[in-house]
Amino acid sequence: MQILHRDVSGKDGSGSVKLMVEQTDDLWHLYNLIVQGDSVRTTTERKVHKELASGATDSQRMKLNLTVTVDKLDFDAEAGELRLSGRNTEENPFVKLGAFHTLDLQLHRTIVVTKLQWDALALARLADAADAAKDADVAVLVLQPGVAHLCLITPSLTLTRAKVIVPIPRKGRRGDGGAQRAYDKFHEALLQAVLRHVDFSRVSALLVGSPGFGADDFLAYVWAQAAKRDDARALFAHRAKMVRCRASCGFRHAVREVLSDPETAAQLSSTRAAGEVAAFDAFLAMLGRNIDRAIYGYAHVRAACDHGALNTLLLSDSLFRAQSIAVRRQYVALVEDAQQAGAAVSLFSAMHPAGEQLAQLSGVAAVLRFPLADLLLAESAAERAGAADGSTASADLAAGAVDAAMAAGELSSDDDGEGPRVLPGAGILEGDMRFGSDVWAGSDAGPF
Incomplete structure (x- = not known):
């Protein structure tokens, strides 16, 4: 992928990037970069109807430059095709303003992507896609x-x-x-x-x-x-x-x-694939060797990050394609906080074997520097659940569930060898997401 022009400025990170798609991998990067609400401008073909002097109509296919606000994306890996649909947002003599159109993004064509906010993950993926040295297939x-x-x-x-x-x-x-x-x-x-x-x-x-x-x-x-x-x-x-x-x-x-x-x-x-496999195998090895230092699920990983316990963070790139802007931002914030704490961040491709396995574990997992007690994780999950809706009702409800589980003997800070539990509040923030699952190197972290 070639970056032909980049205009991202302002405190909010808004702006546009003009780029050239060179291979199928670039379409995959675009599939992860473009989200609902972004604007995309490229060359496309559309059947245009003209009325003749006799009153009859004639139609022909014409090449047009259209800008649409993205409403839906679809990527076909085997065919190497990326389609996106949305409403036309610029005046055009052949396409009405606001009319729906589907764009087929093709190789060797220029594309302009405009976002209201280019977050750190989007900029990192853009830089990675433009790195020609990565092609070790x-x-x-x-x-x-x-x-x-x-x-x-x-x-x-x-x-x-x-x-x-x-x-x-x-x-x-x-x-x-x-x-x-x-x-x-x-x-x-x-x-x-x-x-x-x-x-x-x-x-x-x-x-x-x-x-x-x-x-x-x-x-x-x-x-x-x-x-x-x-x-x-x-x-x-x-x-x-x-x-x-x-x-x-x-x-x-x-x-x-x-x-x-x-x-x-x-x-x-x-190669990228070897890095993914190695990172996920390290997580599985820790899960089998010391279960208190390998966790998964957003609420638990977020709680561990808040306590500075993350050593390696594993994330599926499909999490950042969630339709909810709030959900996407919470995962971007998780990555930024983990980096600031010195953790290594690995972003897994949903189209790789290790990424497919990570998707079965909710798409987010972590290896910890030190173990955190189950009760501490549960309480942190409850606090974050309450903060998610701006009230304490969810937190009180989740905390009450924790207390009930403790009283029933279902929750303990001791390691009983039964494996990770899904604690109260663990899935409250994850309901609006499509789970599925490239290694984005974060800050270096010591051995775990």
Whole structure:
């Protein structure tokens, strides 16, 4: 993404940015940057009706520059398309003021995005999208007998480029004619998928994972074919980029296993996906080792931040696409407060395996510098719930629920090994959000 012009000024951070979209990842960044209420100006096509002298009407498609106030966004990762709709806000001889229009944001076109407030997270994502050094993509091929998925791991997305299914006979040995022909057909389909979808001038590695010796058999087939076929001969030049890994199966969810394999960590250390997996694995490790220092849910994480206990904050980027401005601002404030306290902040892409898992834990989690008692967390959650609506009624209600839980023996500050609890008030601020789930490096923090 190229930033052609930037005019963000004023104490409120209002202004506009003119940019050029260069690749699919840029559309993903725009999907996270643009929110309901923003204005977007770009070139689009629209069918225009004209009345002829005879009274008949004629229609033709024309290219127009339109500015719309965004009402709805839709991103299709596989097709690489971003659509947004809203009302036209500028005079145009062909489109009435206030008329609805849908814009298809396309590659290699200029776009002007205007916001009432460019917060710290939006500016950080804009800078990240314009960083050309981030393009360290990885291709992952996971396979098992007869089933395989080829995925491209970009800085922000996990794209399934090919799905291969070939029936493999269950009876008979591998050397039998029927079974061997089936395996050759399967391996040839995989080879064609790699040749068609993997651009070795861009990817830093092709990770091939499987249970057993499936990956070894496929790589042996690749080198045998490369030695005698012109279309595959170029693969010899990229042999060092093809890495054998471990995977439990040939389905898409095994991609995360491949990315977290210690043997591939060195080659992936510079990629966005590896950073996400490492940060989330560290959270899971702490959750299993010391449950009092790994928490999730907005209310608990906010309470821990208020007490200066955050060491690492993990957030899903889908939280910042909530329609409610108040909800978006509370997460921006959480990030800014965590940074000021010296915590590392990791912003996870909803289209990456680790981000999908974080989404199942409410989209926000944290590793703490020191444990906080359950009762302290519950009381802080109750206080913030009351502050959310400007009264003490919610706080009194939540606090009463805490007292009742204590009296019933359901809540204790001691670690009983039962895992994290959903405490009273923990979800009060989260009802207006779409949960789903790139590592945005915050301030450096010490080891936990």
